[in-house]
Amino acid sequence: MNTPLPDVPEVRVVGLPQLTQGFDLVERLDLQMHLKVHGPLEPMTGERLAQLTEEISLRGRGGAGFPFGQKLRAVAKSAISRGVRPVIVVNGSEGEPACRKDTVLLNRAPHLILDGALLAAEAVGARTLVVAVTRNSTEISMRAALAERGLSDRRGQRMRARVVRTPERMVSGEASSVIRAINGGPALPPGRRVRASDSGVGGAPTLLSNAETFAQVAVAARIGARRYSNTGTGQEPGTVMLTISGAVLRPMVVEVPTGVPLRYVLQMAGAPPVPQGVLTGGYHGNWIDSAAVQDAVVSRESLSAVGGSLGAGAILPIGPETCPLGEALRVANWLAAETAGQCGPCKLGLPAAAGGLADVMNGGGPAALEALREVTQAVKGRGACKHPDGSARFFASTLSAFTDDLAAHVFYGGCGRETTGVLPLPLPGYQESEESIPSGEKVLIDWTLCQGHGLCADIIPELIRINPDGYPSVADAVVPVHLQGRAQRAVRRCPALAMRIEQTAVPTSLARPGLPVSRRRELGSGRG
Structure with a gap:
């Protein structure tokens, strides 16, 4: 679970x-x-x-x-x-x-x-x-x-x-x-x-x-x-912070000198003695097998040499009792949902890749596998940010690390193991937090009234800055829900009554399904 x-x-x-x-x-x-x-x-x-x-x-x-x-x-x-x-x-x-x-x-x-x-x-x-x-x-x-x-x-x-x-x-x-x-x-x-x-x-x-x-x-x-270089390896001195989770008895954050064997760190957290695979570098990282775990030490160079990556310091082993492709599919669906929706490779390519992995697992055969490889390759290097590339790396690593399980699903319809869900993901609905929801409102200033008091910038600095000329500069952005209260307070406290909040359209890529957009509210006069 x-x-x-x-x-x-x-x-x-x-x-x-x-x-x-x-x-x-x-x-x-x-x-x-x-x-x-x-x-x-x-x-x-x-x-x-x-x-x-x-x-x-x-x-x-x-x-x-x-x-x-x-x-x-x-x-x-x-x-x-x-x-x-x-x-x-x-x-x-x-x-x-x-x-x-x-x-x-x-x-x-x-x-x-x-x-x-x-x-x-x-x-x-x-x-x-x-x-x-x-x-x-x-x-x-x-x-x-x-x-x-x-x-x-x-x-x-x-x-x-x-x-x-x-x-x-x-x-x-x-x-x-x-x-x-x-x-x-x-x-x-x-x-x-x-x-x-x-x-x-x-x-x-x-x-x-x-x-x-x-x-x-x-x-x-x-x-x-x-003194700093007395700890760790000569090429990468010092310590690193790692997050160890997945199939472990005690999820933990550990500070460890570079050069310490990776298997020792996994043992500290209670990982399986012979893990089926270890995801290194997090969900934009790479899988390594149990043999590579025995050879790797904690460092960028060593992990890269065995096909892994240090990345953001997340290390996630999985045991032999779970289906590795099923675990990867859970992460793939989450990565697809994390798209910014700003480019085709991310908005369309990642969901297609996740769907392709599901087709492979559901008996799609060699044709489904070939389609998955093609869409993964098409995503690489074409995104507006690094999310498509990192996600494509995860897909490609999954296909190369678990060849036996892949063959079992492609040729025999499955590997016979359930997906136990050991890789941590947010609970359903986590994206519905107010910090990420656009309210559908914008802060506007009537420049014929503004006198440069600057109270608005003190109340809501996330949206308003004071320019070198002493007058406010308003971000051309929709007010997030969690800032609505402060935006309204800034409007009410404007001594010159120069501020107002108006309804605006929420971009489709920013809207959250199932969450209502705020009703129209105008505070044109600035009065409470």
């Missing part, structure tokens, strides 16, 4: 803790406890910080694995050439149901993440910090952490910081989706390739990396490159 992972599962550590230091003392390290455990952190120049991250070969821990130092240099170069201050974004939008490592850090060690983000901000001269999160628990924790440091988004502060909520969806965690959401638009990929280091939040050069990456920066800055 499918059991979604809790926000904060059990946390274990192999060896000495770095990111999870202090977890044995308290459930959450507030600022005072954080400083007791980790000590103060001295600022450093941009060049020194870039050198440090290059010395430890630090790569982003969100899945793409881009070198952090290279990203830092690109943002600094763009900011200098354009003469504008860059923006720092912590991507804590963990929308994949098999991942909880960033959620654990955001909930239990929020100040370690902020340390790394503020260190990077000081190094490149940024004066704006945004933390993007997907869950109630992470939003509460990060808002509390900002308050403990006296940080807010109020004008006049040397550093303006805020938390932005994004929907709990696979596509919402992509960098371009996060930036689009921060800019006031929907949390969906824009369909065009623009480097955040050139133009991100508000059009400014933006340094965006995931929560664990900034926490790693904070650890390395405190202990130095030499």
